[in-house]
Amino acid sequence: MKNFKLPEQLVLLPYMAKWLVLASVVAVLAGTASAFFLFALDWATDTRTGHPWLIWLLPLAGFGVGWLYLRFGQQVEAGNNLLIDEIHDPKSIVPLRMAPLVLGGTLISHLFGASVGREGTAVQMGGALADQCTRLFRLKPQDRRIILMAGISAGFASVFGTPLAGALFGLEVLAIGRLRYDALLPCVVAAIVADQVGLWWGVHHTHYLIPAIPEVSAWGLTAMIIAGALFGLTGKVFAEATHALGHGMKRLIGYAPLRPFAGGILIALAVWLLGTDRYIGLGLPTIVEAFEQPLPAYDFVGKLLFTVASLGSSFKGGEVTPLFYIGATLGNALAPLLNMPFSLLAGIGFVAVFAGAANTPIASTLMAMELFGAEIGLYAGVACVVSYLFSGHTGVYAAQRIGQHKHREAPEGIRLGELRDYRRQRREQARATREGKRS
Numbered sequence: 406m407k408n409f410k411l412p413e414q415l416v417l418l419p420y421m422a423k424w425l426v427l428a429s430v431v432a433v434l435a436g437t438a439s440a441f442f443l444f445a446l447d448w449a450t451d452t453r454t455g456h457p458w459l460i461w462l463l464p465l466a467g468f469g470v471g472w473l474y475l476r477f478g479q480q481v482e483a484g485n486n487l488l489i490d491e492i493h494d495p496k497s498i499v500p501l502r503m504a505p506l507v508l509g510g511t512l513i514s515h516l517f518g519a520s521v522g523r524e525g526t527a528v529q530m531g532g533a534l535a536d537q538c539t540r541l542f543r544l545k546p547q548d549r550r551i552i553l554m555a556g557i558s559a560g561f562a563s564v565f566g567t568p569l570a571g572a573l574f575g576l577e578v579l580a581i582g583r584l585r586y587d588a589l590l591p592c593v594v595a596a597i598v599a600d601q602v603g604l605w606w607g608v609h610h611t612h613y614l615i616p617a618i619p620e621v622s623a624w625g626l627t628a629m630i631i632a633g634a635l636f637g638l639t640g641k642v643f644a645e646a647t648h649a650l651g652h653g654m655k656r657l658i659g660y661a662p663l664r665p666f667a668g669g670i671l672i673a674l675a676v677w678l679l680g681t682d683r684y685i686g687l688g689l690p691t692i693v694e695a696f697e698q699p700l701p702a703y704d705f706v707g708k709l710l711f712t713v714a715s716l717g718s719s720f721k722g723g724e725v726t727p728l729f730y731i732g733a734t735l736g737n738a739l740a741p742l743l744n745m746p747f748s749l750l751a752g753i754g755f756v757a758v759f760a761g762a763a764n765t766p767i768a769s770t771l772m773a774m775e776l777f778g779a780e781i782g783l784y785a786g787v788a789c790v791v792s793y794l795f796s797g798h799t800g801v802y803a804a805q806r807i808g809q810h811k812h813r814e815a816p817e818g819i820r821l822g823e824l825r826d827y828r829r830q831r832r833e834q835a836r837a838t839r840e841g842k843r844s
C-alpha cells in the first residue's frame with residue numbers, strides 16, 4: 406500500500422490554529438498594557454502641562470529612574486535592543502520586570518518633562534509579556550523568536566493604532582534589507598488583535614488631517630525625492646547624535662544615575678532660558694499644528710536637540726514620536742520651498758524621518774496609508790525609500806543587523822552598533838598593510 410500524505414493545506418491547519426491562539430494571547434496582554442500606558446501617559450502629560458514647575462524636578466526624577474535600573478534593571482536596560490538580540494541569538498527569557506520598569510520610567514520621564522516617545526515602552530512591554538509565553542507553553546527556540554516578534558508588532562500597533570504598520574515593523578526592524586516571512590501570520594494577527602483590544606478599552610488615537618492629496622506629477626515625485634533625502638539625513642543625524650551622546654555620557658560619568666541627573670539639569674535650564682515647553686514631552690499639539698499652518702522653521706531642530714539630550718542621558722521612553730514631530734515640522738518648513746501643501750509634506754515627513762532613522766521603509770509607508778489615506782501611498786513610498794537609503798548604515802536601534810547592505814558595502818549579520826568599530830579596524834589594517842609594503 407502506498408504511503409498516503411495529507412494535502413499541504415490540511416497539514417497547515419494545526420500550524421495556523423497554534424499561532425492564531427498564541428498571537429491572540431500575546432495581543433490581549435500587549436494591547437491591555439498599551440491601553441493602561443496610554444491612559445497613564447495622558448494623565449502625566451496633563452499634570453505636567455498644568456504644573457510647569459515640575460520641570461525643575463526632572464534631574465531628581467532622572468536620578469531616581471537611573472537608580473531603579475541600576476538596582477533592579479541592569480538585565481533589561483538595553484530595552485528594544487535586548488529584544489532584537491534575543492530574536493537573533495536567543496539566550497534567556499526576557500525578565501518580566503522589563504515591563505513595569507519601562508512603564509514607570511517612561512511615565513516619570515513624561516511627568517517631569519523629558520523629550521521622549523512611547524513606542525519603546527509599548528514594544529518592550531509587548532516583548533517582555535510575549536516571552537513569558539515561552540515558558541508557559543514550552544516553546545521551541547524557533548517559536549520563541551516568532552512570539553517575540555509578535556509581541557513587538559502588538560506593542561507598536563496598539564500604541565499608534567496602525568495594525569498593518571505594526572505587523573511589518575515587527576518583521577522589518579530586525580535586519581536591514583531582510584524580512585522573516587515565517588513570522589508573518591503571527592505578527593499580523595498580534596498587531597490586528599492588539600489594536601482592537603486597545604480600542605475596546607477605550608483608547609483614542611490622534612487624528613491628522615490632510616485635506617487634499619495632489620495628483621501624482623513629475624514635480625510631485627521630484628519633490629518627494631528631494632524631501633526624502635533631507636528626511637533621511639535628518640534621521641541619520643538624530644541616530645548618530647543620540648548614540649554619540651550616550652557613549653560620551655558613559656565615559657564622562659561612571660555612576661549611571663548621575664547621567665539622567667545631569668541631563669535633567671541641562672533640559673530644565675534650556676526650557677527656562679527659551680521660555681517654552683514646546684520641545685518637551687510628546688509634542689502632539691505641535692505635530693497637529695504642522696498639518697494646519699506654517700510653523701517656525703527651527704522647530705524640528707529644537708525637538709531634535711531636546712530628544713537627543715533626553716535619550717542620550719538615559720531617560721526612558723521611545724524615539725518614534727519625537728521622530729514624528731521632527732519629520733512633521735521639517736516637512737512643514739520644506740513645503741513652501743518645494744511648492745507643496747503644508748499638510749502633505751508634514752505627513753510625509755512624519756513617516757519618512759522615522760523610515761530613515763529606524764530603517765523601516767515598508768512599515769513607514771503602510772503607516773502613512775493607515776493614518777492619512779491610501780492616496781498618499783505613492784508619495785510616501787518614494788520619500789520613505791529615499792530616506793532609508795540616505796540614512797546610510799545608521800539607525801536608532803544599535804542591535805539591528807545588516808541583512809542586505811544598502812549602497813555601501815557592509816558585512817552581513819553585523820550589528821549596526823559594531824559597524825563603526827569594524828570599519829575603523831579595517832582602515833587601520835589597510836594602513837598597516839600599506840606601510841608594511843613601503844618599508
